[in-house]
Amino acid sequence: MRARRIALAVGLACALALCPDSSSAQSAPSAATQPTTDERIEQLERALEAQRQASEAQRDELEARIQKIEEQAQASEARAAEAQAQSELDAVMASAEEEVLAEPLVRVYGFADVGLQRSWGPIAQLIPGGTTKTTFVLGNVNLYFDANPIPDWRFLTEVRFGLFPHGASERATQGASPTIDTTVSDDGSPNGGFTNIQWNGVLLERAHIDWTPRDELGLRAGWFLTPYGIWNVDHGTPTRIMVEAPLLITTEILPQRQLGLEAFGRFHALPWTMGYHLYVSNGRQPGQLDFSDQKAIGTRLWLETRRPFPMKFGLSGYTGRYERVEKTIGLRPGGAFSVTENESIAFTDYAAAVDASLDIGELRVRAEWVSRWKFFEDGKRTSYLPGTFDADQNTFGGYLLAAYRLPWYGLEPLAQAEIFRFSLPLGEYGLRPSAGLNIYFDPAVVLRFSYTYSRLFDLEGPARTLSFNYLHSLAARLSIAF
Amino acid sequence: MRELITSWIAIIGLLLVAAVVTPARALPSLDLAVIVNPATRVSHMSAVEMETMFTRAQTRWSDGTPIVPLNAPPGTEARIAFDRAVLRLNPDDVGRFWIDRRIRGLGLPPRQLAEPGSVMRVVEKLNGTISYVPESLVLHNGKVKVVARIRQGKVVPP
Numbered sequence: 001m002r003a004r005r006i007a008l009a010v011g012l013a014c015a016l017a018l019c020p021d022s023s024s025a026q027s028a029p030s031a032a033t034q035p036t037t038d039e040r041i042e043q044l045e046r047a048l049e050a051q052r053q054a055s056e057a058q059r060d061e062l063e064a065r066i067q068k069i070e071e072q073a074q075a076s077e078a079r080a081a082e083a084q085a086q087s088e089l090d091a092v093m094a095s096a097e098e099e100v101l102a103e104p105l106v107r108v109y110g111f112a113d114v115g116l117q118r119s120w121g122p123i124a125q126l127i128p129g130g131t132t133k134t135t136f137v138l139g140n141v142n143l144y145f146d147a148n149p150i151p152d153w154r155f156l157t158e159v160r161f162g163l164f165p166h167g168a169s170e171r172a173t174q175g176a177s178p179t180i181d182t183t184v185s186d187d188g189s190p191n192g193g194f195t196n197i198q199w200n201g202v203l204l205e206r207a208h209i210d211w212t213p214r215d216e217l218g219l220r221a222g223w224f225l226t227p228y229g230i231w232n233v234d235h236g237t238p239t240r241i242m243v244e245a246p247l248l249i250t251t252e253i254l255p256q257r258q259l260g261l262e263a264f265g266r267f268h269a270l271p272w273t274m275g276y277h278l279y280v281s282n283g284r285q286p287g288q289l290d291f292s293d294q295k296a297i298g299t300r301l302w303l304e305t306r307r308p309f310p311m312k313f314g315l316s317g318y319t320g321r322y323e324r325v326e327k328t329i330g331l332r333p334g335g336a337f338s339v340t341e342n343e344s345i346a347f348t349d350y351a352a353a354v355d356a357s358l359d360i361g362e363l364r365v366r367a368e369w370v371s372r373w374k375f376f377e378d379g380k381r382t383s384y385l386p387g388t389f390d391a392d393q394n395t396f397g398g399y400l401l402a403a404y405r406l407p408w409y410g411l412e413p414l415a416q417a418e419i420f421r422f423s424l425p426l427g428e429y430g431l432r433p434s435a436g437l438n439i440y441f442d443p444a445v446v447l448r449f450s451y452t453y454s455r456l457f458d459l460e461g462p463a464r465t466l467s468f469n470y471l472h473s474l475a476a477r478l479s480i481a482f
Numbered sequence: 483m484r485e486l487i488t489s490w491i492a493i494i495g496l497l498l499v500a501a502v503v504t505p506a507r508a509l510p511s512l513d514l515a516v517i518v519n520p521a522t523r524v525s526h527m528s529a530v531e532m533e534t535m536f537t538r539a540q541t542r543w544s545d546g547t548p549i550v551p552l553n554a555p556p557g558t559e560a561r562i563a564f565d566r567a568v569l570r571l572n573p574d575d576v577g578r579f580w581i582d583r584r585i586r587g588l589g590l591p592p593r594q595l596a597e598p599g600s601v602m603r604v605v606e607k608l609n610g611t612i613s614y615v616p617e618s619l620v621l622h623n624g625k626v627k628v629v630a631r632i633r634q635g636k637v638v639p640p
Contacts, residue, residue: 109584146590151548156587206587215541225587236585266539270530273539306533306570443577481581 113479122468228316248397283320296320369398410440427456
């Protein structure tokens with residue numbers, strides 16, 4: 001624009017300079033009053049200069065306005081971009097928070113362990129299907145399915161997968177029995193079924209529905225672990241301190257699991273917390289069903305604190321009736337069916353248990369004791385040997401375990417002593433001293449070793465001088481929790 | 483017997499070597515503010531009260547509102563400082579504590595939020611929440627309620 005104006009002024013000046021004669025001729029008659037050419041040029045130049053300055057001022061004003069508009073537009077765009085970014089950030093944050101706070105429909109977690117073990121000694125040779133050589137073993141592959149579909153309601157099931165029953169021994173009948181072989185053809189295999197497989201087992205460790213509207217009261221229905229002691233609650237390999245379960249667990253002085261209804265809750269009197277379990281169930285039965293309306297009942301009371309150091313004390317009780325019922329279906333004269341139910345075995349259990357656990361610094365101490373009294377009903381006793389009947393029994397078991405976490409490399413040596421009384425042909429009492437070492441690679445990964453010596457003996461009556469009444473067992477388990 | 487002892491000693495030796503190479507972890511210390519939703523009817527909390535909530539031993543406030551504890555992720559400076567001051571557990575012990583509870587069927591640990599800004603927003607908006615953030619973040623924030631502070635590894639009143 002400016003260049004055009006300058007060019008116009010220069011052009012006009014040139015035009016005036018090139019035609020002086022014509023202008024002087026025209027102005028000749030009035031030379032006295034008319035301005036001279038130079039004056040006119042000067043006037044024109046002044047006018048041009050004024051015009052140029054006005055144009056430049058106008059141009060500057062326009063440019064300023066454009067610049068202002070452009071700045072406003074940029075500011076507006078920046079504000080819009082900032083608002084969009086904030087909106088996007090809010091959306092991302094909100095979704096992240098929702099994701100964090102929302103409960104998934106089902107959570108899956110669990111643990112697994114594999115190991116190496118060896119048992120030797122006369123008792124090991126007597127165990128049907130057992131080996132006295134070093135063998136690798138698959139221990140537990142346990143998956144938990146934990147669902148909270150609505151607030152206060154929970155379904156928890158724990159499923160154990162294992163290589164059993166292939167190679168296992170039948171235990172439903174007393175005495176030795178051949179091992180189970182589950183080898184079958186894999187009919188779905190591409191080679192037309194020439195592949196052999198061994199089908200394996202699934203064990204329901206627990207499956208129950210919980211309703212917990214308050215800390216003080218919750219209700220549980222289903223297949224639950226009997227709330228008693230330490231081991232039965234600790235339950236899984238990563239949680240247990242010792243590899244081998246005490247005999248009070250394996251011989252089920254109290255049933256490990258029950259089918260029924262349980263109430264539970266806890267009360268706080270800080271730093272202490274008191275809790276209870278109260279259940280009614282089918283109790284100890286040969287199958288799933290209860291053939292009597294006399295339900296088993298049990299309870300557990302516990303007291304716990306974490307100050308000045310973690311400790312917990314428990315007291316448990318159980319009573320229930322066991323019955324084995326055999327049905328005989330016959331045909332009466334006249335064609336009607338007759339059903340006779342014969343209760344061949346029946347007894348009532350009473351059991352009590354106490355337990356204590358202390359974590360004093362790096363020292364962990366666990367102790368529990370379970371006693372059981374079994375009273376048969378007349379004419380309904382079990383028979384271990386032909387022609388004899390079992391007497392009423394008092395069995396018990398208890399152990400004391402101490403483990404110390406060393407400050408080096410996750411090492412935890414431990415020692416345990418167990419005593420039990422259990423009616424066995426090889427001896428009435430048993431002692432099981434053990435020693436072990438745990439190595440914690442990580443809170444979730446631990447390797448446990450243990451050595452246990454078991455010996456049976458008699459305290460009352462004529463002692464059985466049997467030479468095959470002891471057992472050595474060495475075990476290692478690598479476990480992982482996830 | 484000699485083969486048995488040799489093989490077991492060899493296995494134990496290998497595993498001890500594996501344990502030796504596990505790295506050690508540093509011990510940070512951070513001053514924290516324990517915050518709750520403004521509607522919560524508490525003005526201050528002791529270490530024991532916070533411990534029962536963050537171990538899920540207590541799951542409801544006194545008025546019946548579900549307690550929603552929010553943890554920082556494991557291994558973060560805030561989490562380590564909080565666990566050490568309130569639960570009196572180091573990171574490995576905390577890990578074992580929750581594995582034990584999970585396997586016993588007693589439930590899962592509190593939810594985790596990594597960003598302190600998100601923690602503040604959730605605690606501000608969601609009834610029943612309790613969490614902790616670096617103390618400097620709540621100096622000029624009146625939207626959450628501070629019920630305790632953790633300074634130099636000790637729980638002190640707000």
